[in-house]
Amino acid sequence: MAAAGGTRGARRLAERLRAEKILSGRSQITPRSPTVRDLRSWPLPGEAGLILINKPSGLPTHGGPGVERSVVSLLPALSRSLFGGGAEPLRICHRLDKDSSGALLLAQSAGSADRVQRALREHRMSRVYWALCVGAPTPPEGILDIPLIEKETPGPQKHFKMALCPRFRVSSDGSVQRFRVSRSAHEAVTQYRTLEKSSGVSLLELRPLTGVKHQLRSHMALALNCPILGDHKYSHWGRLAPQKLPAPVLRSLGIPSPQSRSLLLHLHAAQITLQLSPRTPPLVLRCAPPKHFLSALRRLKFSPQSLQDIPLPPDEGSS
Template structure:
């Protein structure tokens, strides 16, 4: 009887899979496709008052800035539609001014013309543009605030699941006898400097304010996970070094978030670009541009009983005065 029941169950499963396959083939044949990911309506956009040609968007998490192999939708792919939505038909597509990682959310500047994009990129090169991020991290950094000045280098990880990650390439290391030794930094390494401070901590999670003073790929994620041992909540890439696996959360963190352990694998990255401070020319006063965190970030703050940080309380970079 048990064998017969198992056979019937296997037959029903096979029939369902065949039906799903036929439906997929029919959809492919007619060109029908279910759209996935954020749409142009999700790119909350504002024209900067008094700054013709610059647009601020609050990028949702999970949307890549640029396209690539296997990327169905990106900010770049949505720019023509966003241009039409903001400026009407025949408008020139907007341009990306700087980078924001796929899994991060928050402030991203766009430009209507190559000249406007050039002004922003020149300000970035000349250190007249700075960014502030908020991150929810597993653990609490020691000390609670400081500056990380540790170069980063991209490396292939060991083990059966070969993949590439940014790794620390420190100038100084502590030897087995406790002495500090200086090492020559690889030519392939990138200078990476991050300023951080702890805003709040509880239940094995901390809320950090971060200011990257350089712009290296995955700088904040790798500095927090590898230098401070405080990976960002929802960072499934840097929570383990040698393997690709979902982030494992301690029991107190799971209880505070109100989720079972298996659900942790679907957590989004809790890293948000909250503020951009931009001085378009040395003579101009700085523009202070702020974006509120997305729903998943605010929901985690509520569950952790953290006070949502105020955008108005973000300090400005030195020597830039008031907004």
């Protein structure tokens, strides 16, 4: 019996090593660079000068060191595609993190961009995100009002992450004490609501009331202990390592543990509500989630009601 058990253990080990080798080989393949076709775009009817795009996950909004492709680098070609040769490059009206997908507004002119940015400053623009999170938040809905500060993590692989900088903390005797928030911290407020739970994962609606770097990712992982599926940065605090998923989640997704390192971030900017003038009704702009998000919903067996609630694009046309 011991020999048979040892044989089965050796077989499982060999299978795991083969899977890791295959996955490591796949990870060496350079992904296809995004093109203008990947920026599904819709000029807003009745609002000359504004364009909505559905940004794919993994494409940075702005360029930087080592960044070959970004939304900014694709704007001249997108402008020519929409408005013909000689058109000025489009302008980005607000930011969206590289690993997030979804709604991003562009403008044809500095004046149009300024209208959107003014609405953002005056709280006449709001955003709704959809997130698949590992685990379930307690309570199932609420408001997180916890400042964030960027910190260098301890350990041999030093790197920077956003960290919680709470105003109130519970002391060892159970009393609640108020602390002075660091001047380097940023006010961060997130409203969240659990839409459904299935297979150890929660589908959440997130409404950021402030715009801090990695606000939703850090609030979910560090404040609610429900990291977003595919968030390899905030699933561990002191080290750089792929997200480790519970066995039931892996089974539902139909992937072995090593393959979880290739999961994309399941955070999607689904809706923008924009009131360009206090005297005009707001515009409600929606972008459908990407294929990897919808595939995860199906594999995790979320109900048809959840799928019906997924916002659809305002138009089926694309650039």
